Each structure stands twice: as C-alpha cells, then as structure tokens.
Amino acid sequence: MVGGSVAVIGAGVAGLCASLALAKLGVKVYLIEKQPKLGGLTPQLSRVFPTLRDAKELINPLIEACRNHPNITILTEAEVRSVEGSLGDFTLHVSEASQSGGQTEKTLKASAIIVATGLRPIDAGIVKEYGYGRNKNVITALELERMLSSDGRVVRPSDGESPKCVVFVQCVGSRSLRSSEKPYCSKVCCMTAVKQAYELKKSLPDAEVYVLYTDLRAYGRGWQELADEAKACGVRFVRARPSEILEDPETGELTLWYEDTETREMVELKADLAVLNVASTACWPSLGDVLGVDVDEHGFVRPPNPLASPVDTSRPGVYAAGGCLGPADIGEAVIQAYAAVARASEALALNIGDGRSILVVGAGVAGMTAALALARQAFNVYLVEKEGEIGGLLRRLDRLYPTGEKAEQLLNWLAEQVKSEGKIRLYTSATVKKAERTSRGFLVEISAKTGEETLEVDAIVVAIGAQPYQPLGECGYGELEGVITQIELEERLKEDRLGTPRTVVMIQCVGARTPERPYCGKICCITALKNAIQLKQKSPSTEVYVLYEDIQAYGVDGEAHYRLAQSLGVRFIRFAEANPPRLLYVEGRKVLRVEDSLLGREITLSPDLVVLSTPLTPTEAAAGLASLLGVQLAPDGFMRVTDTKLMPVDTPVDGVYVCGTASGPATVQEAVAQAYAVAGRIASKLASQ
Known part of the structure; x- marks a missing residue:
C-alpha cells in the first residue's frame, strides 16, 4: 500500500467509483455512508437511460467490489461531524451507529477527502396544487421506479389496478421562483420521464401515456434518440403545465387542467395515475459548514475555478463529485469521481506513472488538460497535435460558459503549463500513422515536422475534438x-469587429435533431444564451431574439443564464419542429418569418444579423484514427465509449481512452472534467495491473 489515505464521503455511484479507483492505486480508503446500505439512489431504480440497462446490474458489482477490496474500510450509518487539518493531514470526527443502537465517535486520519454525497428529491407535497400526500394516485417518479424495479407491475395505489391513463408532470418544484421551490433545472427529470413513459408504454401498450413538459431537455448522448423512440411508440408529449390535480374520493380518478400551448386550448384530462418529477436538492445541507468549503445559495459545492479545476473545492485537499456539485446524471457523476481521483492522486504525489508513457492525440482544452494531469502523476506524455499550434476550438472562442472568462485566458494558462512541463513532449503539425498492440501497450508511429518517430506507450488518449x-x-x-454561425459570432466578438447591430436573430437546432444528425447539439442553446447576454450587455439597445424548439438550459448555471437573458430583454420565440423559421430576401433586405407556436401567429422580423446555432460534428480525422486504433465509431460518428454510465471515458479497446468533444458535444467545463477522469482511469488501471 502506498502512503496516505483518502476519506470518501457518500457511497452512491460516484463515491463507490472513486473508492474503488483509489483502492486500486494502493491508497487506504475510508468510505463513509450515512444510510445503512451502499449505492445511494441507484439501487431503487429500474433501468438507466438511454440504454435501459438494469440499474441493479450496474450498481451491485460496484458495491460488491468495494466490500471485498482490502484497501477499503466501509462505515455505514455514519456521519462526519467536523473536519480539522489540511491537505496531507486531515482529521475527521465521525459519528457511527453502534450495535447496541447508540452512537460511537470515531476519529479518522486522511491525507485527502472526496465528498460525493449526492442528491435527494424535494418533498413533492410542497407543490400543494398537485395534491401529493392527499391524492392517493399522485406519486413521484422515484415511487414509480420502485414499482418498476420490484416486479415491473405498475398499479394505482388506491385499488391495485393497472392504470389505463398515466400522466407525467415535469418541473414539479423546479424552475420556480416560489421561495419553497428551486429556481434551477434538475437536469435529468425529462429523461427520467421519457424512460419511464417508454417502459410503461411497452408493458401497457393499450394505456394512454402523457408527458406534460415545459422544455424537453434531452441533451445527452443518445437521449434525444430515446425521446424520439418514445414518441414513435405512442407516448404523447404535450408542452403544458397543469394548474391543478384533483382526485375523485370514490373512484380515485384524477382530473387535470392545463393549457395546451400548441393548440392554445384549455384541456381537461382524466387519468388513473399522475407521476410527479420533482426537483433534486443537495443531500447534505450542512456540507459547507462541516467541511469548511464554499457552497452556493442552493447548498451545492462551488469550485473556485470551475473551468480549469471543476472538481476542486475552496479547501485544498478536498474534492467533490456527483450531486454535491449540482444535479447530474450517473455518467456525469462517474466522470467527476474519476476526475477527483486524479486530483487527489496528484495532490498526494503518488507518482503512479513513474516509468510509463502515454500518447495523447489532440492538444485542445481536453488534450492539454489530460496531458498535464497525467504528467503530474509522473507519466511521460507524448502530446500530438495535427495543427501548427495548440488550442483547438478554444482559439476561436470569445468567452466561456458558465463563468464568462475570456477563452484566451484559459488557453494561455494551459499552453504555458504544457510547454513548461518537463514530462510532456509536444509535437505540432503531427499525425498518428500507425498503432500496433504490444505486450506493454502500443507501438505508435507518428509523422511530425521533425520527421518520423516510433513511440512505445502504455495507453492512448483520443482528444481530437x-x-x-x-x-x-x-x-x-x-x-x-x-447569416453566420455561433462560432463565427464568437470570432467577431473576440476580435471586436461585430459593430452595433440593431436586430440579431439566433435560430436554434440548425442541422441538429434531424434524420442525418438525430442528436441534440447539447451546447448550442447555452452558447446562444451566453452570446445573447453578451450582446445585450454590450449594447442594450440591440434587439436580440432566440428562436427555439426546446431551450436546453440544463442545470443550475443553464437556468440562471436563461433567466438573466430574459431579464436583459432577450426575446424567446418558440417554433414547431414542422414549421421552422423562413429567411427571405425582399427588396434588398433580409426578412425572417416565424410562426410563434405559443402565440399562434406569424411574426416578421428584419434582422441585421442572423446567427445559426449548429451542432458539433466529428472531425474529418475521427474515422481514420478510429480505424488505426480499432475503435468503432458510434452511429453519430463520434468515438464510441464502453458504457456511457460507468465507463464514460473508456473505449471498447483496452488501453484506449477518450475525452472532450471527440466522444460528443460537451462544454469546456465538461471536457476538462473528462480529461481529468481519463487521468484517473489510466492511473487506476495501470496501477492494478
């Protein structure tokens, strides 16, 4: 066992993954869980989206692996009461349930701490108009999960009968300005409803299934495709929010009233079962006080530098992963867990990579971050970039979401770190020509402006953007x-050559959510929000319109940007998928006509500038590199990962990893977290061999 130990607080999927990875590094791990059982919320789930894999098949092997690992000591029914000390020498005071039914106090020593305390749903009864706790046939999505995960039979609680009409109600207690509710989007509620509605329709094909939603946020990899499949099998998606749910005390029948914003008609709907998707909140309200770290107004951990170090807290040596950072799906939580492992390993100077080499292909923000994270764990890193300079798309961006930081600030810092790191050898204007499997890892031939070279490496990281x-x-x-794209708008803003346009119209989903590219572009909406905010702050008199189908302003930061844009006067116009905006050239000027699906009338605009929000697509080099490495591409053309939930940065080829937008659209913050996660995965894998 190497020197040092790490305390992991929370034994949900993020805490389990972090604990196991650290244990494989040879670190002594204290896994501290408040509940009697391990696994967090995942064991209560039926299946996970978008693959519909059985949740127990996902979580149970993790639980068993942690229970059986000699480097992991598990404390259940235990709470951390206070923490003293600093990086390398923390003292945790822990209260643990005793066999006699009382509490015993323990003192643990740890060199670092990873907090992974997760999320919990708010009390649905707070939203009184839906009658949760009063109406027997109004349940929460988690309660439906328990039905699906037990015997798969969904029944009305009032009489045990199978429902003939089920209604899912979204955004219950979230995206709300009521003091008792949450202003942010909880990220995964829409897809939880899509998955459950799809499962219900498959098991009860004759049942009517409705999803009443505000914006359908199906932004993750494979998510939009599952939503499309649910629609195809008969799930009815209605953009509406019910005003009230009443229950007949004799029959248990529910009545909902809502305005269908597509038809602009008031609808009275009779249903047998209503499922509320409620907001998620932080599991540990006193986290900030106990651990001495900064949290935001919602109780989520607030990293001091969310772009460069997205899993760091304000207290050195304390790292965060999963729901304590904000709402997250399983895949995102696992990425953050491995990122936290990399940061802890780096801080503790474990030097796992001593004598080993890694090839990183691509020197954008993800590739540079991965190279630095690996080098700081003592790996020798070969960083190969096909362009003449490093930085990738970061070179073209103006400001970064969510902080508003100048892109060149992050780029310059990363570039300086890479060029001064003695364990990184940088090749520009270079490409990979050949890769062969060896007993150690790979023998790779690269072509650079300095000539041809053959490198022997233990693993390969694909970060080609x-x-x-x-x-x-x-x-x-x-x-x-x-008529320009968002990336071209970024360039004009960066170079201060936009001028002061009178009217700017942004059109979302251009080239996305189509038969050719069925996926959601994920970052298109938040990029539009970021740029619209900047335009209004720079020139309040400029009229800015955003034309959209569904605003993908997910999470705490996304919804905050959406509200800020609205408060600055950005105007949002929703159009139907079947009736997109039409841009004409009439008498020498641009005329844009769009049917506002909420108002039910056509609006005519005369924009100086039209900005098209288009998705990221695979690079031209993706197919060739994938073929060289033996990695299959996913149907969308991006690099395929082994498992979007538990192995989101591993490819199916052993020893080949992927981070950043090479595996699909991602924000800079997400790309950086993935880069750190790759470093954590590689260190853990090689240390255990």
Whole structure:
C-alpha cells in the first residue's frame, strides 16, 4: 500500500467509483455512508437511460467490489461531524451507529477527502396544487421506479389496478421562483420521464401515456434518440403545465387542467395515475459548514475555478463529485469521481506513472488538460497535435460558459503549463500513422515536422475534438449576407469587429435533431444564451431574439443564464419542429418569418444579423484514427465509449481512452472534467495491473 489515505464521503455511484479507483492505486480508503446500505439512489431504480440497462446490474458489482477490496474500510450509518487539518493531514470526527443502537465517535486520519454525497428529491407535497400526500394516485417518479424495479407491475395505489391513463408532470418544484421551490433545472427529470413513459408504454401498450413538459431537455448522448423512440411508440408529449390535480374520493380518478400551448386550448384530462418529477436538492445541507468549503445559495459545492479545476473545492485537499456539485446524471457523476481521483492522486504525489508513457492525440482544452494531469502523476506524455499550434476550438472562442472568462485566458494558462512541463513532449503539425498492440501497450508511429518517430506507450488518449457543422444552403447560410454561425459570432466578438447591430436573430437546432444528425447539439442553446447576454450587455439597445424548439438550459448555471437573458430583454420565440423559421430576401433586405407556436401567429422580423446555432460534428480525422486504433465509431460518428454510465471515458479497446468533444458535444467545463477522469482511469488501471 502506498502512503496516505483518502476519506470518501457518500457511497452512491460516484463515491463507490472513486473508492474503488483509489483502492486500486494502493491508497487506504475510508468510505463513509450515512444510510445503512451502499449505492445511494441507484439501487431503487429500474433501468438507466438511454440504454435501459438494469440499474441493479450496474450498481451491485460496484458495491460488491468495494466490500471485498482490502484497501477499503466501509462505515455505514455514519456521519462526519467536523473536519480539522489540511491537505496531507486531515482529521475527521465521525459519528457511527453502534450495535447496541447508540452512537460511537470515531476519529479518522486522511491525507485527502472526496465528498460525493449526492442528491435527494424535494418533498413533492410542497407543490400543494398537485395534491401529493392527499391524492392517493399522485406519486413521484422515484415511487414509480420502485414499482418498476420490484416486479415491473405498475398499479394505482388506491385499488391495485393497472392504470389505463398515466400522466407525467415535469418541473414539479423546479424552475420556480416560489421561495419553497428551486429556481434551477434538475437536469435529468425529462429523461427520467421519457424512460419511464417508454417502459410503461411497452408493458401497457393499450394505456394512454402523457408527458406534460415545459422544455424537453434531452441533451445527452443518445437521449434525444430515446425521446424520439418514445414518441414513435405512442407516448404523447404535450408542452403544458397543469394548474391543478384533483382526485375523485370514490373512484380515485384524477382530473387535470392545463393549457395546451400548441393548440392554445384549455384541456381537461382524466387519468388513473399522475407521476410527479420533482426537483433534486443537495443531500447534505450542512456540507459547507462541516467541511469548511464554499457552497452556493442552493447548498451545492462551488469550485473556485470551475473551468480549469471543476472538481476542486475552496479547501485544498478536498474534492467533490456527483450531486454535491449540482444535479447530474450517473455518467456525469462517474466522470467527476474519476476526475477527483486524479486530483487527489496528484495532490498526494503518488507518482503512479513513474516509468510509463502515454500518447495523447489532440492538444485542445481536453488534450492539454489530460496531458498535464497525467504528467503530474509522473507519466511521460507524448502530446500530438495535427495543427501548427495548440488550442483547438478554444482559439476561436470569445468567452466561456458558465463563468464568462475570456477563452484566451484559459488557453494561455494551459499552453504555458504544457510547454513548461518537463514530462510532456509536444509535437505540432503531427499525425498518428500507425498503432500496433504490444505486450506493454502500443507501438505508435507518428509523422511530425521533425520527421518520423516510433513511440512505445502504455495507453492512448483520443482528444481530437470536434468541428462545428457548416449549414451550407440552410437558412440562407453561404447565400445571404449577414447569416453566420455561433462560432463565427464568437470570432467577431473576440476580435471586436461585430459593430452595433440593431436586430440579431439566433435560430436554434440548425442541422441538429434531424434524420442525418438525430442528436441534440447539447451546447448550442447555452452558447446562444451566453452570446445573447453578451450582446445585450454590450449594447442594450440591440434587439436580440432566440428562436427555439426546446431551450436546453440544463442545470443550475443553464437556468440562471436563461433567466438573466430574459431579464436583459432577450426575446424567446418558440417554433414547431414542422414549421421552422423562413429567411427571405425582399427588396434588398433580409426578412425572417416565424410562426410563434405559443402565440399562434406569424411574426416578421428584419434582422441585421442572423446567427445559426449548429451542432458539433466529428472531425474529418475521427474515422481514420478510429480505424488505426480499432475503435468503432458510434452511429453519430463520434468515438464510441464502453458504457456511457460507468465507463464514460473508456473505449471498447483496452488501453484506449477518450475525452472532450471527440466522444460528443460537451462544454469546456465538461471536457476538462473528462480529461481529468481519463487521468484517473489510466492511473487506476495501470496501477492494478
């Protein structure tokens, strides 16, 4: 066992993954869980989206592996009461249930701490108009999960009968300005409803299944495709929010009233079962006080530098993963767990990589971060970039979401760190020509401006990024003057050559959610929000419109940006998928016509500038590199990962990993977390061999 120990607080999926990875590094781990059982919320689930894999098949092997690992000491029914000390020498005072039914006090010594205390649903009874706790046939999504995960039979609690009509109600207690509710989006509620509605429709094909939603936020990899599949099998998605749910005390029948915003009609709906998707909140309200770390107004951990170090807390040596950082799905929580392992390993100077080498292909934000994280664990790193300079798309961006930090600030810092790190050898204008499997790892041939070289490496990291879709011929792009993409707007803002346009119209989902590219672009909406905010702050008199189908402003930061944009006067117009905006050139000027699906009338705009929000697509090099490495591409053309939940940075080829937008659209913050996660995965894997 190496020197040092780490305390992991919380034994949900993030805490379990972090504990097991640390144990494989040879670190002594104290896994502290408040509940009697391990696993958090995951054991209560039926299946996980978008693959519909059985949740118990996912979580149970993790639990068993942690229970059986000699480096992991598990404390259940235990709470951390206070923490003293600093990085390398923390003292945790822990209260643990005793066999006699009382409490015993323990003192643990740890060199670092990872907090992974997760999320819990709010009390649905807070939203009184839906009658939870009063109406027997109004349940929560988690209660439905328990039905699905036990015997799969869904029944009405009032009489045990199978429902003939089920209604899912979204955003219950979230995206709300009521003092008792949450203003943010809880990220995974929409997909929870999609998954459950799909399962219900498959098991009860004759039942009517409705999902009443505000914005359908199906932004993750494979999520939009599952939503499309649910629609195809008969699930009815209605953009509406019911005003009230009443229950007949004799029959148990429910009545809901809502305005269908597509038809603009008031609807009275009779249902047998209503399922509320409620907001998620932090599990540990006193986390900030006990651990001495900064939290936001919602109780979530607030990293001091969320772009460069997204899992760091304000207290050195304390790292965060999963729901304590904010709402997250399983895959995101696991990425943060492995990222926290990498940061802890680096801080404790475990030097796992001593004598080993790694090839990182691509020197954008993800590739540079991965190279640095690996080098700081004593790996020798070969960083190969096909362009003449490093930075990737970061070179073209102006400001970064969610902080508003200048992109060049992060780029310059990373570039300086890479060039001064003695364990990183940088190759620019270089490509990988060949890769062969060896007993150690891989023998790789690269071609650089300095000539051909053969490198022997233990693992390979693919960080080749992605490229913005060029919508030639769509919405006048390439044909009409003043029609540009968001990346081109970024460049104009960065170079201060935008001027002061009178009217700017942004059109979302151009080239995304189509038969050719069925996936959601994920970052298109938040990029539009970020840029719209900047335009209004720079020139309040400029009229800014955002034309959208569903605003993908997910999470705490996304919803905050959405509200800020609205408060600054950005105008949002929703259009139906079947009736997209039309851009014309009339008498020498641009005219844009769009049917506002909420108002039910056509609106005509005369924009100076039309900005198209287009998705990221795989780079031209993706297919060739995947073929060299033996990695299959996913149907969307991005690098395939082994498991989007538990192994989100591993490819199916042993020893080949992927981070950043090479595996699909991601924010800079997400790409950086994935890069650290790759470093954590590689260190853990090689240390255990």
